[in-house]
Amino acid sequence: MTSVPAGFLDLPTRSAKPRVVGLTHVLDPGAGRIATADVLASAAAHLDIWKVGWGTAYVDTALPAKLALLAEHGVAACLGGTLLEIAWAQDRAAECLAWARDAGFSHVEVSRGTVAMTLAEKHALIRRAARSFTVLAEVGAKAPGEQLAARHWPAECRADLDAGAQLVVTEGRQSGTVGTFDAAGRVRPDVVEAVATAVGVERVLFEAPRAAQQAWFIRRFGPEVNLGNVALGDVLSTETLRLGLRSDTALAPRRELAGSDTA
Template sequence: MSDTDFLDLPTRSARPRGTGLTHVLDGGAGPSAVDDVLAGAGALIDIWKIGWGTAYVDAALPRKVAALTAAGVDLCLGGTLLEIAWAQGRAAECLAWARDRGFARVEVSRGTVSMSLPEKAALIARAARDFSVLAEVGSKAPGELHAARTWPAECRSDLDAGATLVVTEGRQSGTVGTFDDQGRVRPDVVEAVASAVGVERVVFEAPRASQQAWFIRRFGAEVNLGNITPGDVLSVETLRLGLRSDTASPAVRGAAGAEPA
């Protein structure tokens, strides 16, 4: 017995994982910071999204790509950069650039520019020729109406077009899309999407610990969680395993905790 297998914990799948994915949002971490995260939590990370347009301006991108690839982590290009490229008629060039830089996944979204559902489906189909596509649903503006009614159809359309996973919008703030402006989960939206396509095909953006705990309590340790900050990867794993009060079983929370004689 090793010194870290003496507890009864939920079963966690090993990479390459089909469920229980931890999807990291990188807003501009330097190579040394990436190395530090990988040293302690590399095996817990499945997808590393280079957010917004930071990949386009990061001189250290090749070093980060090399480190993450060597660690077995899939790199994902953030959807905002591809949206902007698409709006300028440069989607093909953006995808070729991402392929050449070593990205295995791309996010296709329509939260920044005006894009119809058929146009989004066409972009997903084009990207799926060379990448595993994560298709994001939802607006980046707060207070989106009728999400529980409209998101399921968009999720099904995205998967039919060739996406492998759908991502529910939450942003870095955790106050839009899947959440209200106070950061509270909108259960009707979550349940509608999960029922439409299956929870295993959804990555729920959940940047806040309270949100992560909600999804783990609702769907279990193997729920897919996204927009996790690099520094929170270990924290999220403790939530998955019930090693924090937020997700520890009632029996554990109520135990006396007496030391053996």
């Protein structure tokens, strides 16, 4: 029996796929084909970018089947930035990008959170990757305690976009305790506002793995904010936050009409 989506509630407007705003980006820690198919069966309509995290793509024998499923469901496959950083450090970035293209990735993340890389070197890598891929450029370090993010990230974001990135990604990691967040997982509003002001919120993908973090961004910027590093099992939960179908954001659409809440 085919389920018919409900339609009796007054909900915020959500753009349809292929979306350019309101993106939901997930972090895949190494899901198998069956787990991937299960997520897509229920949540593909609400899922835009699937990042194969860290170096898992390099060792995953199920990768071809997984990428075929993503293509079938209209979900963009993104290579995680750590693998490209390691390849770059070994002077193998060209080989990594060629492999990713042949494997079927349409997006790549360019970051400098693992290996020592200058801004000039990062931008050269963005320009190279942008010849064949949609580039997501990450800003921020993976280690906790980055004190000057609000001062330095805006200029890096602008330069990343100028180099050819389509979106900038604010570091949050899988833990949600670095970069955009403090060690307890609380949002750092000064960092968020500095980046959003510098490049426009629609060009920023905020890594926000925790429900409370996702709710904060939705209350601040509305249901069409771009959210990243969502857990595979949380896609539908995140969509209910966007639509005000959880207590965390049930009043957010009304607040948005009167001005966003930054608390």
